[in-house]
Amino acid sequence: MGAKIDAVLERLTLTKLVVVFCIFASFVGLVGAVGFLRLADDAVTVEKHRLSSLAQMKANQISDWIGERRSDLYANARNDVFRELLVSSHLAETSHWQDRFSALYADQRVSKWLVDTNSMFGYRSAEVINRAGEAIISVGVAPYTDQDIRPLLGQALRSDKAALLDIRLDREGVPYVAFGAQIPDAAADVPLILIYSLAITERFLPMLNDWPNPSRTGEMLLYRIDGNEVSLLKAQGRSANPAHSGDFFDQPDRRTERRTGLASGCCGLHYASDPAGHIAFPCARACGRRCRQSDDSGQQ
Amino acid sequence: MDPRAQHNKRFIRLVALYLLASCISLGVLAADLREVKANGVLRHLGIKYANFVKADGTGFDVELVQGFAKYIGVRYELVYTNFYDVIRDLVGKNVTRNGDSVALVGDFPVRGDMIATGFTVLPWRQQVVLYSQATFPSQVLLVARSDAPYQPVPARKDVSSEIASTREVLGKRSLLVMERTCLDPANYGLKGAGIDLRAYTASTNLDEMVPELLKGEADFTLLDVPDAVIDLQRWAGRIKVIGPMSEQQDLAAAFPKSSPELRAAFDDYLKNIRADGSYDKLVNRYYPGIRRYFPTFFARSP
Numbered sequence: 001m002g003a004k005i006d007a008v009l010e011r012l013t014l015t016k017l018v019v020v021f022c023i024f025a026s027f028v029g030l031v032g033a034v035g036f037l038r039l040a041d042d043a044v045t046v047e048k049h050r051l052s053s054l055a056q057m058k059a060n061q062i063s064d065w066i067g068e069r070r071s072d073l074y075a076n077a078r079n080d081v082f083r084e085l086l087v088s089s090h091l092a093e094t095s096h097w098q099d100r101f102s103a104l105y106a107d108q109r110v111s112k113w114l115v116d117t118n119s120m121f122g123y124r125s126a127e128v129i130n131r132a133g134e135a136i137i138s139v140g141v142a143p144y145t146d147q148d149i150r151p152l153l154g155q156a157l158r159s160d161k162a163a164l165l166d167i168r169l170d171r172e173g174v175p176y177v178a179f180g181a182q183i184p185d186a187a188a189d190v191p192l193i194l195i196y197s198l199a200i201t202e203r204f205l206p207m208l209n210d211w212p213n214p215s216r217t218g219e220m221l222l223y224r225i226d227g228n229e230v231s232l233l234k235a236q237g238r239s240a241n242p243a244h245s246g247d248f249f250d251q252p253d254r255r256t257e258r259r260t261g262l263a264s265g266c267c268g269l270h271y272a273s274d275p276a277g278h279i280a281f282p283c284a285r286a287c288g289r290r291c292r293q294s295d296d297s298g299q300q
Numbered sequence: 301m302d303p304r305a306q307h308n309k310r311f312i313r314l315v316a317l318y319l320l321a322s323c324i325s326l327g328v329l330a331a332d333l334r335e336v337k338a339n340g341v342l343r344h345l346g347i348k349y350a351n352f353v354k355a356d357g358t359g360f361d362v363e364l365v366q367g368f369a370k371y372i373g374v375r376y377e378l379v380y381t382n383f384y385d386v387i388r389d390l391v392g393k394n395v396t397r398n399g400d401s402v403a404l405v406g407d408f409p410v411r412g413d414m415i416a417t418g419f420t421v422l423p424w425r426q427q428v429v430l431y432s433q434a435t436f437p438s439q440v441l442l443v444a445r446s447d448a449p450y451q452p453v454p455a456r457k458d459v460s461s462e463i464a465s466t467r468e469v470l471g472k473r474s475l476l477v478m479e480r481t482c483l484d485p486a487n488y489g490l491k492g493a494g495i496d497l498r499a500y501t502a503s504t505n506l507d508e509m510v511p512e513l514l515k516g517e518a519d520f521t522l523l524d525v526p527d528a529v530i531d532l533q534r535w536a537g538r539i540k541v542i543g544p545m546s547e548q549q550d551l552a553a554a555f556p557k558s559s560p561e562l563r564a565a566f567d568d569y570l571k572n573i574r575a576d577g578s579y580d581k582l583v584n585r586y587y588p589g590i591r592r593y594f595p596t597f598f599a600r601s602p
Contacts, residue, residue: 103589140585
C-alpha cells in the first residue's frame with residue numbers, strides 16, 4: 001500500500017499539481033460566480049417586487065386620499081342645510097336694508113358652518129365662488145388667485161363630480177391641492193361652486209413619506225404630466241426626516257431617461273441611470289388623472 | 301443787442317427756469333414714496349377698532365397695509381394710536397375743528413406714514429389728509445337694546461326715507477355718542493337738534509359703545525356697519541338695529557398731503573388686489589357676509 005502511494009507521488013510533478021489545483025479553483029470559482037449571479041439576480045428581483053408593491057401601495061394611498069377628499073367635498077356641497085341657507089339667500093331680493101341684513105346673517109351662518117367643517121377636516125381654506133370666479137364667502141387663507149382656480153371652476157361646472165386641482169405652490173412656495181364641486185339647486189344663471197384647499201405638508205406628505213421598511217437609496221418623486229411636458233413636483237430622500245415636506249419644484253425634470261418613460265405614460269418598472277451615472281430602477285404608477293408617482297431604488 | 305436775439309435769450313431763460321422748477325417740484329412730490337423706500341419701513345397708524353385693526357396685531361387693514369408694504373418692497377410696522385390723535389400722528393399738527401372748517405396747530409412728532417383703520421371719508425378730514433380710493437364701505441346705524449320698545453323701521457323706497465324714519469324713532473331720546481370719531485353726531489346733523497346726546501369719554505375705544513348701551517347709559521347708540529356686524533355676533537340677542545342714520549359712506553386709507561406718490565402707489569396696489577381676487581378673500585375673512593349688505597361696492601367691475 002505504502003509502495004503504491006509512493007509510486008503515485010513520484011508521478012505527480014509540480015506542473016500536474018498546479019493543473020489539478022487550477023481545475024479545482026476554477027470549479028469553485030465558477031460555482032461561486034454562478035451562485036453570486038443567481039443571488040444578485042434574486043436580490044434585484046426581490047427589490048423590484050418590493051419596489052413595485054411599494055409604488056402600487058403608495059399610488060393606492062394617494063388615490064384613496066384624493067377619493068376621500070372628493071367624497072367629503074361632494075357630500076358637503078350637497079348638505080341640505082348648507083344649500084338651503086346659501087341658495088335661498090343668494091336668490092333673495094336685497095334692495096332694502098332689512099333684506100340686506102338678513103342676507104348678511106345668512107352668509108355669516110354659512111361662514112360659521114364652513115369654519116366648522118374646516119377645523120373638522122383640516123382644510124386650509126373653504127370658499128363659495130361664483131361663475132365669474134368671485135369669492136363670495138371665504139374661510140381660512142385661500143392659497144390661490146382667481147387665475148389659478150379658473151381651470152378647477154371650469155371642471156366643476158362641467159361635471160357632476162368633485163374636481164381636483166393637483167399640487168401647486170402658493171406665493172410663499174407652500175404646496176397645496178384644491179377640490180371643487182358645484183352646489184346643486186343654484187339657479188342656472190348663478191351657479192355656485194364650493195372649493196376646499198389643503199396644505200399637503202400637514203397630512204398628505206407624512207403619509208406619503210412613511211415607507212414600510214427602510215431604504216438606503218430609495219426616493220419618492222411626484223411628477224405632473226401635461227401633454228408632453230413632465231414636471232417634477234417633489235423629491236424626498238429616504239434619509240430625510242419623514243416629517244419634513246421635501247423639496248418642491250414646479251419645473252421640467254432634466255432626468256431624460258425617466259422623463260421619456262413617464263411621458264409615454266408607462267406605468268411599471270424601468271431601467272435608468274441617475275445624473276451621477278448610477279443605475280436606478282424607477283417604478284412609476286399613475287395616481288388620479290394627471291399626477292404620477294415614481295419610487296426609485298438606486299444601485300451603486 | 302439785436303431785439304430779436306434779446307427776445308430769444310429771454311425765451312430760452314424762461315424755458316430753462318420752467319424746466320428747473322418742474323424738476324424741483326417733481327422731486328418734492330416723489331420724495332414721499334422715495335423716503336419710505338429709503339427708510340425701508342412703512343409705518344401704519346392703526347386704531348384697535350372692529351376687525352380693521354385688532355389687539356393681536358391682525359385685522360383687515362393690517363393685512364391690507366402689510367400687502368402694500370410688500371408691494372413697494374419695504375418692511376411693515378404697525379403703530380397703534382387712537383381716534384383723537386390719529387391725524388396728529390400722521391401730519392404732525394393738531395386739528396381743531398370749527399363747524400366745517402379746520403385748522404392745523406402746533407408741532408408734534410410724526411409717528412406714521414399712513415392711516416388705515418376703517419377711517420371714514422369725511423369732508424373736514426379731506427381738508428387735512430389725502431384719501432386713497434375707498435377700501436371699504438360703511439353706513440351709520442341706530443342701535444338699541446333688544447328689549448327696548450322700538451321697532452326696526454320698515455323698508456322704504458329709498459335710503460333717504462329710511463333715514464327719515466329712523467330719525468323719527470330716535471326723536472329727542474337719549475343717544476350715546478363718541479365725538480371726533482366717525483360716529484360724531486356733528487357728522488350727521490344730530491347736534492343742536494334737541495336730541496339728548498350723551499358723550500362717552502371714558503375711553504376712545506368704539507368697541508365699548510355697546511357694553512355702555514347695555515348698561516343703560518342711553519336709549520340708543522350709533523354703530524357703523526362693519527362694527528355692527530361684529531357686535532351683532534358678539535352681543536347676539538341683546539341688541540337690535542333700528543335703521544340707517546346715514547347714506548353709504550366710504551372708508552379709505554389716509555396719507556399726508558405731502559405724500560401723493562405714496563397714495564398713488566397704494567391706489568395701484570388696491571386696484572391689483574381687487575382684480576386678482578385677494579381683496580375679496582380678505583373682506584370675506586374679516587367681515588363674513590358684509591358684501592351682501594353692500595352688493596354694489598363689492599361687485600367687480602366688468
